[in-house]
Amino acid sequence: MSVHRRRILVINPNSNETVTEGISEALNALRVEGGAEIVCHTLHSGPYGIESQKDIDSVSVPLSLKVAENQDFDAFVIACYSDPGLFVCREMTSKPVFGMQESAVLTALARGDRFGVIAIAEASIKRHRRYLRQMDLDRRLAGERALEMSVAESASGEGSLEKMIEVGKLLKREDGADVVILGCAGMAIHRNALERELGVPVIDPTQAAVTMALGAVLLSS
Secondary structure, eight states, rough: OOOOOEEEEEEOOOOOOHHHHHHHHHHHOOOOOSEEEEEEEEOOTSSSSSOOOHHHHHHHHHHHHHHHHHHTTTEEEOOTTTTTTHHHHHHHHSSOEHHHHHHHHHHHTTTTTEEEEEOHHHHHHHHHHHHHHHHHHHGGGEEEEOOOOOOOOHHHSSSSHHHHHHHHHHHTTOOSSSEEEESSSGGGGGGGHHHHHSOOOOOOOHHHHHHHHHHHHHHHO
């Protein structure tokens, strides 16, 4: 008797293929024999980088349509740190939908007392904190500091790791963070190197979300 292989769709809401490639590479460790298939998809209609509330709002409906059109998948992951369209996507399916910011924060709470976040830009911090207040978890935030880079720059790898190390050390030393969250899917390629440099757990949000999705689909009947 054939066994249905579980499938997880990871959607990058921006149109930058380099970001999607970095996300997919970061998920290779979760692609194991006998496990679920993890498919990464670029939302080509999205902006090149999601860096403002306008960008977030612009992809909510396209994301929900993408989820509605792919009901043959067993779970979905929204691979953008502000979790755009998360709640409307959940309305479009009975399958589990995971947002990477929500998943990263919950994972960080299991690894330490207070977490710090490396943000792309100062402008994004306000909306990240607003989301934390909605989760009633802002009191566990040690601090959030910005790289002042674009999504594309963070994903390119040119000088981004050095800046991330600098910001991560400030979060650890000055803010008291004992866990660090990467505040953008484009940072995924740097997680291992950054964790070695900082000496504290570093959470890649897409890995956190896909890990939760794997648990949900592999343990389902």
